[in-house]
Amino acid sequence: MTELSAIELEDVVKEYHSHGEVVQAVKGVTLDIPEGEFFSLLGPSGCGKTTTMRMIAGFEAPSKGLVRLLGQDVTNVPPNKRDVNMVFQSYALFPHMSVWDNVAFGLKQRKTPQEEVKRRVGEMLEIVDLAGREKRMPRQMSGGQQQRVALARALVNRPRALLLDEPLGALDLKLRQAMQIELKRIQREVGITFVYVTHDQSEALTMSDRIAVMNDGLVEQLGGPHEIYERPATAFVAGFIGTSNLLTGAATGGELKIAGGRVLVPGHDGEVTVTVRPEKITIGTEEPARESSAVRGTVAEVVYLGTYNSYAVRLADGAEMTVFQQNAHDATATAERGDSVWLSWRAQHSYVIGS
């Protein structure tokens, strides 16, 4: 892989004026996406991820900052002259054109010779598994097929980057999971940079090489799926990616005293916020050994979720902690509602946010 950046954003800001007020949708985002990467913009609705993508595509002009594609400044280049293509959330297939004409649209705009159009559209339909359906109209196809037409229509132009705006949002769960694997396969096959916008953290974790977690117009954390999940940079990231238990307080001598127990935070002193993933916690009735973090509580709720049980445990100070326990051996719960239990976890599973 080359070291060339496919996409660079330099302190990009997007402001809107509404009712005499200035609203900042994007408050200064800097990104550097290398060629061939599967990059995700992840965040809740209204976090600025779609606006950021639309600035890369050229549908929105940044109020401040620069957008570069392969080192070239394209901040003021219109979308039809940018070498990136987009897959829209609604697919935006042209309803009056057949599958073939939809896919060939981009090549025709570029006045590509007819022979080449024929060859490339054919190849592309092969890749997305739609060969033989060239004459179909979009409305005659299922959601999953329309999705692949949209993908083919963008990829056939061999863009420097493909932008995908929540492309799986309209599909049902099974199809969505199948398309996730399919997207990843296609990305490896064509070797194009993918920028993927989603609010679905599991989707981002499954497919991405790197993820930018966005909140309120800013990037909260940038990193690989493992890093973002295991070492969240902020309380927002810890809460948004998966489920997290947040514990705060003043630590002394590497130990944080909380109501009904202790949290080991080796090497930390003073005010800390600690996050513990629910699947790292063991639930039991006996007091754990000294070298673990441990806290007493009462089971407030047990939810059976098939592959695991989810416990809500209320601590002495009223705070609740979530614990997942896998149903590895039998389906009976270790504890029931109202039981008094001990929660424990290893010192390395207390992650101090911001460290």
Place this chain on the structure above:
Amino acid sequence: MRGARFGDRLLHLYTWLVIVWLSSPIAVMILFGFNDKRSKSNTTWQGFTLRWYGELFDIPDLTVALRNTLVIALVSTVITVVIGTMLGLALGRHRFRGKGVTNFLVFAAISTPELVMGASLLSLFVSGNVPRDANTIIVSHVLFSLSFVVVTVRARVVTLDPSLEEAARDLGATAWGTFRQVTLPAIMPGVLAGAMLSFALSVDDYVVTSFVNGSTVTFPLWIVGAVKTGIPAQVNVMGTLIFGIGVLIAIANAVATRRRT
């Protein structure tokens, strides 16, 4: 069960009554185009003939009036469709200063009585020293048809996914290319419906035209003038032909729309 069947029959009967009621004037018009009449008036059936089809253009003034009407309808429809489509697109798609006023004016133009519109247009032309002829008729027809095209196009535009145009731009189409290849085909049913309305309104307009025609005579004006002396059967034949073409266009539009959406 019995009650439901009775209700169904009643609905059938009612439906046919409405159809007969709506089409009987047209049927009478077509029928009397074949009337072998001897007198000046064409109100009693006197036998079948194809004579009037053969002598269709034998009344020079009527032929001129028909030609005037068709030319005026065609020209005013083209102008109306171009302006109306642009207006409909703007009102359906964009937010701009004066949008509310424009929407109101579109509605006002539909709801203004023709008599008022005709009288005020005449005083406008007179005070502006504009000679009344086919051109003033065309201007007036554009004026009252415009709103109908705007309304049908706007209705289509608001249902249009805005990302369709963005997708076209994204795939390398210019602004004009996007309009020609994506926007226009998508709103075509609305444009065609507006065009047909506009043409139909122009062909049979009497009230407004009678104010602004000057010495130009159109088909409806000629017919009204002939009422006192008796309407020749050629009028029925011309009406039948215009109606026939209208039906063909409507069928073609319905077929095209079904194939497209």
